[in-house]
Amino acid sequence: MVPHPIFVMNAETSRYYIDNLYTQDNAKCYQALNFVKNSIMGSNKQKGIVIANGILPRLLQVLPDQTKTPDIRLETVVILGSLAKGSEDQVKALVDANVVTYIFNAFLMDDEPKFIEACLRCICTILQYPFSDYSVVFSDAAIIRKLIKTIEDSISNSICAMSILSYSCRTTAHQNILWEEGIGLILANLLNTEVDDLSIATLKCFARVCQDNPMISAALEETEYNGETISDVLDSMRGGDRPTSMRLAASKCITCLYRAGAINVNDYKVMYGTLPTLVRLCQNDQKWEHRVEAAEILAVIIEDDAELQYLASISNHLLQTLAEFVNYPTHPLGEYGGTYGEHRSKEMKQAAFKVFASLGANDEEIRKRIIETDNLIDHIVLGLKDPSPKVQLAAVRCLHSLSRSVQQLRTTFQDHSVWKPLMTLLEGASDEILSVTSSTLCNLLLEFSPSKEPILESGAIELFCSLTKREDHSLRLNGIWALMNMAFQAEQKIKSQILSTLGTDQIFNLLSDSHINILMKTLGLLRNLLSTKPHIDYIMNLCGGDIIQAVMMILEGDHLPEVKEQALCILANIADGDIAKDYIMRNNEILKKIQEYMTNCNAKLQAAAIFCVSNLVWKEDSGAADRQAKLKEMGIFKLLQQLITTSDSLLFDKVKTALTQFSDS
Amino acid sequence: MSFSPSTQPNVTKPDWLSRIENMKVNRKDMNKLIMNYLVSEGFKEAAEKFEQEAGISSPLKLNTLGDRIKVIESVQSGKMQEAITLINQLYPGLLDDDRDLYFHLQQLHLIELIKEGNIEEALVFAQAKLSEVGEGNPTILTELERTLALLAFEEPQKSPFADLLQTTHRQKVSSELNAAILRFHNQPTITPKLYNLMKLIMWAQDELDRKKVKFPHMTDFGSATLEPPK
Numbered sequence: 001m002v003p004h005p006i007f008v009m010n011a012e013t014s015r016y017y018i019d020n021l022y023t024q025d026n027a028k029c030y031q032a033l034n035f036v037k038n039s040i041m042g043s044n045k046q047k048g049i050v051i052a053n054g055i056l057p058r059l060l061q062v063l064p065d066q067t068k069t070p071d072i073r074l075e076t077v078v079i080l081g082s083l084a085k086g087s088e089d090q091v092k093a094l095v096d097a098n099v100v101t102y103i104f105n106a107f108l109m110d111d112e113p114k115f116i117e118a119c120l121r122c123i124c125t126i127l128q129y130p131f132s133d134y135s136v137v138f139s140d141a142a143i144i145r146k147l148i149k150t151i152e153d154s155i156s157n158s159i160c161a162m163s164i165l166s167y168s169c170r171t172t173a174h175q176n177i178l179w180e181e182g183i184g185l186i187l188a189n190l191l192n193t194e195v196d197d198l199s200i201a202t203l204k205c206f207a208r209v210c211q212d213n214p215m216i217s218a219a220l221e222e223t224e225y226n227g228e229t230i231s232d233v234l235d236s237m238r239g240g241d242r243p244t245s246m247r248l249a250a251s252k253c254i255t256c257l258y259r260a261g262a263i264n265v266n267d268y269k270v271m272y273g274t275l276p277t278l279v280r281l282c283q284n285d286q287k288w289e290h291r292v293e294a295a296e297i298l299a300v301i302i303e304d305d306a307e308l309q310y311l312a313s314i315s316n317h318l319l320q321t322l323a324e325f326v327n328y329p330t331h332p333l334g335e336y337g338g339t340y341g342e343h344r345s346k347e348m349k350q351a352a353f354k355v356f357a358s359l360g361a362n363d364e365e366i367r368k369r370i371i372e373t374d375n376l377i378d379h380i381v382l383g384l385k386d387p388s389p390k391v392q393l394a395a396v397r398c399l400h401s402l403s404r405s406v407q408q409l410r411t412t413f414q415d416h417s418v419w420k421p422l423m424t425l426l427e428g429a430s431d432e433i434l435s436v437t438s439s440t441l442c443n444l445l446l447e448f449s450p451s452k453e454p455i456l457e458s459g460a461i462e463l464f465c466s467l468t469k470r471e472d473h474s475l476r477l478n479g480i481w482a483l484m485n486m487a488f489q490a491e492q493k494i495k496s497q498i499l500s501t502l503g504t505d506q507i508f509n510l511l512s513d514s515h516i517n518i519l520m521k522t523l524g525l526l527r528n529l530l531s532t533k534p535h536i537d538y539i540m541n542l543c544g545g546d547i548i549q550a551v552m553m554i555l556e557g558d559h560l561p562e563v564k565e566q567a568l569c570i571l572a573n574i575a576d577g578d579i580a581k582d583y584i585m586r587n588n589e590i591l592k593k594i595q596e597y598m599t600n601c602n603a604k605l606q607a608a609a610i611f612c613v614s615n616l617v618w619k620e621d622s623g624a625a626d627r628q629a630k631l632k633e634m635g636i637f638k639l640l641q642q643l644i645t646t647s648d649s650l651l652f653d654k655v656k657t658a659l660t661q662f663s664d665s
Numbered sequence: 666m667s668f669s670p671s672t673q674p675n676v677t678k679p680d681w682l683s684r685i686e687n688m689k690v691n692r693k694d695m696n697k698l699i700m701n702y703l704v705s706e707g708f709k710e711a712a713e714k715f716e717q718e719a720g721i722s723s724p725l726k727l728n729t730l731g732d733r734i735k736v737i738e739s740v741q742s743g744k745m746q747e748a749i750t751l752i753n754q755l756y757p758g759l760l761d762d763d764r765d766l767y768f769h770l771q772q773l774h775l776i777e778l779i780k781e782g783n784i785e786e787a788l789v790f791a792q793a794k795l796s797e798v799g800e801g802n803p804t805i806l807t808e809l810e811r812t813l814a815l816l817a818f819e820e821p822q823k824s825p826f827a828d829l830l831q832t833t834h835r836q837k838v839s840s841e842l843n844a845a846i847l848r849f850h851n852q853p854t855i856t857p858k859l860y861n862l863m864k865l866i867m868w869a870q871d872e873l874d875r876k877k878v879k880f881p882h883m884t885d886f887g888s889a890t891l892e893p894p895k
Contacts (some may be wrong), residue, residue, distance in 0.1 A: 007749065008793040034750075041753050042760035042767030045797045078757040085761035121758055155851050197851040 007038040014039075014049045021058045024068050026586035029062075033075040040082050047086040055079075056097045063106050064291060074115050074554040077103065091129055100126055100136050104143055120160035127167040136170035136178065137441035148181055155195055162190070162201035169208040175237050178209055179216050188225045192233055196243055203237065203249035210256045217260035231257060235269045238277055244290050248297065251277055252428040255301040265305050273307060275301060279315040284324060288344055295325065299354035306362040312358055313366045325352035346388050353394035354381060360401040367405045367434040384421035389430060396425065396436045403443035419444050419451040420456075424533045425465050431472050438467055438478035445485035456486060456494060465501045473515045480510055480521040492538055495529050499539065512549055516563065523554070523566035527573060536577030544583040547574070548590060556595050568597060568608035575615035585627055586614060591634060598639055607654045612639070614658035628662050637662055676880040678893040680865045702857040704846070709734060733846050740839040741832070745774035752842075756849045763845045768805050770796040772812055776829055779815050787816065811895045 020032035040046045062076045107119040126132050151158040190202040210217040235249035256275045257263045280296035302308040328348040330341045360367040383395030423438045444451040467479025510522040532535050554567040574580045597609035617628045643655045696719045704713040709730040732755045739748040760767040778787040799806035818824040879894040
């Protein structure tokens with residue numbers, strides 16, 4: 001068979017070459033590899049042919065085979081590197097075949113410069129993909145050490161090593177490993193080089209190493225380089241004379257240092273350097289990828305600080321610019337079809353939503369301006385139904401932020417029936433989306449929100465009750481929180497529905513939850529259920545015994561005073577009922593508990609216990625005389641008389657009210 | 666800033682020269698500029714000599730310069746198979762990173778086949794390696810169509826697409842290749858810095874002319890001769 005002279009393979013000829021890879025004749029094997037290489041370089045079609053004909057397993061056999069010549073092994077890695085630059089499906093084939101692991105093994109065994117460079121380039125290409133197995137990098141300390149060592153070799157190797165580290169450094173543990181290996185000094189040295197590509201790769205690695213890591217961030221900020229602090233070097237790299245991707249990467253580093261507490265918010269580099277730069281880079285004279293990145297970093301830098309949010313909102317028409325993001329056309333004029341335009345418009349949209357969410361976190365005025373921007377709310381509601389989870393999540397975050405506004409809850413949210421798509425999301429979304437969605441719904445269930453009723457009518461009780469059973473504690477919290485908001489001043493029908501759906505067993509579970517917030521909201525729910533006389537009697541009739549038992553469990557348990565105060569308040573509510581009072585009066589144990597708390601060292605708990613007593617002995621309620629007699633008999637009346645000498649004015653009032661209830665006192 | 670006609674400055678040639686004289690130029694900067702020029706234009710031997718004599722190191726390893734020249738020469742002489750083999754050996758991955766360049770190199774090969782009258786092979790080749798680049802890229806597709814249109818003419822040299830057969834077309838591709846190789850080595854700009862400086866002089870003179878300032882013009886850049894203001 002004669003090789004075709006111009007590096008073209010079809011299914012048949014490619015099989016001929018792949019067969020030749022199995023030969024023991026090194027020269028022939030090299031020739032075949034060389035031909036394959038020259039055919040596939042630049043051509044995804046040719047790459048597809050060799051992959052389909054099973055070249056991968058053979059290449060992975062040749063790679064570690066020390067009987068093969070260095071040339072053969074080099075050619076093998078180069079071919080893998082070229083395949084990695086093919087279509088996404090082709091890269092998936094490489095990932096499925098564990099190519100990264102194989103190449104790292106070869107990388108550790110060999111020191112030949114060209115071979116090392118080819119290994120690094122190939123791994124670097126594969127790890128760019130989110131579906132690649134980046135965990136291999138940190139699975140072996142030897143890999144990290146050798147990667148760091150290769151940084152000294154050449155510009156190409158240092159760029160690859162920096163990129164590989166930034167793709168794979170995902171956890172605090174990873175960050176600390178790199179820190180121990182001395183990455184700090186290496187980053188400082190390579191930050192501002194004459195080679196832009198290297199500086200950018202280093203910046204990206206820098207951001208990964210210090211992100212959310214206060215210890216490393218502080219240490220990096222304290223590092224001096226050529227008499228300048230690191231953040232000053234970063235700030236100069238953010239300057240207008242640098243390429244946009246470098247400005248973005250440097251802005252991200254400053255953002256990470258600031259968010260990890262290493263730079264102060266008032267530092268000019270944050271407020272008057274990075275913030276305006278990011279706002280500027282969102283504008284429409286920039287490439288769309290850069291605009292998206294700028295917006296995403298902007299959302300992070302302002303997320304936590306009201307002043308930065310305000311500054312951003314009045315900078316350079318940011319809101320109008322973001323409105324462009326949201327309205328970005330899927331098919332700009334003169335562009336070919338395909339899914340590319342769609343991808344771009346999704347990315348733009350979710351980036352804008354993220355910024356809106358951060359902008360509206362605190363200030364009512366900014367929220368109002370956001371809502372008034374170009375039909376934004378319609379886009380957000382559409383975003384909730386978007387097939388891309390990334391867009392969905394960003395849209396819910398945005399709504400969550402806006403839902404902190406009483407005004408918006410009453411108007412815009414109601415007009416657009418925002419609750420409907422939110423309820424739909426609740427049914428089958430990921431935990432992350434579920435968590436933000438349920439928080440948003442919590443706000444929509446506040447008593448002044450007109451959405452409360454329709455949400456209740458659409459089966460929300462079941463959904464939230466099921467959330468309280470979830471593994472993720474933030475979901476449990478949102479579930480019980482929403483139920484608490486629902487129960488506030490609700491009709492009796494709703495209350496009994498909540499109670500029967502949730503079930504007393506689940507209430508006991510939640511009261512034993514290790515997260516105090518969940519415990520507090522559960523008690524809050526009980527309090528809301530047990531309000532207004534007729535409801536109290538009704539609910540106590542349904543499950544009074546269980547509720548008393550639950551309260552007792554909290555009062556006897558080892559809890560913070562604010563938890564116990566809630567439990568005593570529940571008792572006070574029960575004592576406010578007509579028939580409900582008997583649940584306490586019949587139970588000597590609980591009466592003794594109340595008596596005990598009357599002399600607690602915490603004045604708030606004392607006040608709550610006394611409030612409970614005064615509800616029990618309220619003279620206008622029928623049967624008051626009997627109850628008064630019983631409490632007198634227990635010595636509670638006497639105790640009150642002693643407590644009247646208190647210097648605490650709040651407590652004094654409560655004691656006085658209670659005492660005046662006792663007849664002829 | 667605006668000048669009223671009465672206060673318009675006139676600068677005489679001696680005055681201009683003495684002003685220029687007062688500017689200090691660092692020799693090291695000069696040498697760097699020259700080295701930058703030699704390296705980006707691919708003057709290997711001159712750069713090596715200059716490296717020794719001026720004691721200045723080049724930003725690029727000079728032994729890689731020879732490789733670059735070899736590759737570019739093979740493109741310029743139309744030996745495409747040799748060129749592609751060399752590129753893949755010296756700069757593995759370059760053709761994957763720059764698919765436009767890949768297309769242009771393959772296109773040159775196609776043109777060689779057409780020139781040789783090897784129509785059948787030209788068609789197979791276009792089908793196998795060129796068609797995929799045209800998919801989804803309208804500019805490339807047009808270029809491909811123009812190239813294949815050459816097949817329709819008995820004498821392609823006289824066709825409207827004859828420009829593709831000229832050596833200037835090869836030159837265009839080879840400078841694209843030169844730029845790609847420099848990028849492969851992470852070298853930022855491909856135009857020599859001297860080129861920018863020349864442009865800066867021209868721009869400054871234009872600006873002064875627009876402001877109607879009379880000053881000695883530099884007309885012949887090769888000798889940097891100044892003509893007195895008219």
